[in-house]
Amino acid sequence: MNKKEQVIMGFRDLFNKMVWLNKFKMEDSLKGYKPSEVHCIEYIERNVDSNVTKLAESLYMTTGAISKITKKLIKKGLIESYQKPDNKKEIYFRLTEQGKVIDKIHEELHKEFEERDKAVFEQVTEEQFDSMLSFMEKYSRHLDAEIKKQGIDVISE
Template sequence: MNIVNEIISSLKKIQESNEITVPSIKNKLTFSQIHCIAAIEYIEDANITKLSQELGMTTGAITKMCKKLLNEGYVWKYQKEGNNKEMYYNLTELGLGVCKIHKKVHEKSYNKKKAIISQYNNEEKVTILRFLNDMNSIIEDTFSEVVENYTGSDD
């Protein structure tokens, strides 16, 4: 395999690693679900609107995700006195456990990445950063194009 294909293969592996198994948890969680759990921990009175804004997802997607997290025992919901319309979310012990693991994973991952990056000189770091920015741009542009073409074809 040539170096270009190896890089593309490596990027594909990174992109497709969107589920993780957490010990003592019955089902795999997507990164979006884990980040939703983490957001519920630090957002005061977390509701669908606040979570949607924080995570950059639609309210429909957040509603569906919170319903699943509720059904699987990661979160519980509540209402404030005098407000029977708005639902808020808080973490269960199971959700707090996921949050704790999430924080440790981010900390370890950050330190490992920092150690790897320190092995490169400044010129290489600039090239790596430019490459990663280009890759992110491709992902964003491709997604936008597909969504635009998809929604445009329904007219």
């Protein structure tokens, strides 16, 4: 296996380990909520005037899938929709108090996981961080270009 393959496999392996390690605690603390619902809640809390299109683009899902999720979240009382007085066409979302509770639980879990992994990150130098971030940005831009070249629209059905 060459270094490129080792890096890609390493990323996959790290991601899968993180998901597996965090999964049980997340599922236990956020019973009754799917990861996609929690990620929608997180996005809505951190981004003003969140709408279906912005959620779809951010979460790499179709607008149809986001519409279904937001309907479920409204029904569960976690988010509410609103419109701006000057734009009656566009529908936006914000968290309810109940939605903010779920977001807070999710945020606290991430802080707990960050604390668990702190020892590793304390050993990383600024130069190493810069190098890793630079690589991820380049690779992300490449993948964005490939998505565009293939005509894949992440927000359409």
